[in-house]
Amino acid sequence: xxxxxxxxxxxxxxxxxxxxxxxxxxxxxxxxxxxxxxxxxxxxxxxxxxxxxxxxxxxxxxxxxxxxxxxxxxxxxxxxxxxxxxxxxx
Numbered sequence: 906x907x908x909x910x911x912x913x914x915x916x917x918x919x920x921x922x923x924x925x926x927x928x929x930x931x932x933x934x935x936x937x938x939x940x941x942x943x944x945x946x947x948x949x950x951x952x953x954x955x956x957x958x959x960x961x962x963x964x965x966x967x968x969x970x971x972x973x974x975x976x977x978x979x980x981x982x983x984x985x986x987x988x989x990x991x992x993x994x995x
């Protein structure tokens with residue numbers, strides 16, 4: 906079972922049976938989350954950052970947490986380049 910949520914404010918009902926979790930790292934991925942999700946094999950973040958996740962709890966539970974670092978790097982570079990072009994065409 907896979908479960909995706911934007912924000913985990915309390916362990917969802919499906920979490921005890923879920924094997925994978927995918928979502929944003931916006932809080933709520935704490936000790937209770939990892940204890941409730943005992944069957945989890947992977948937590949996949951849609952975002953690059955993971956500072957809102959209790960990584961110590963993830964390590965204790967043995968559940969790997971993967972982020973999506975660099976996924977927007979091309980878009981950010983293109984935006985920066987296009988945004989600065991009008992300034993240099995003086």
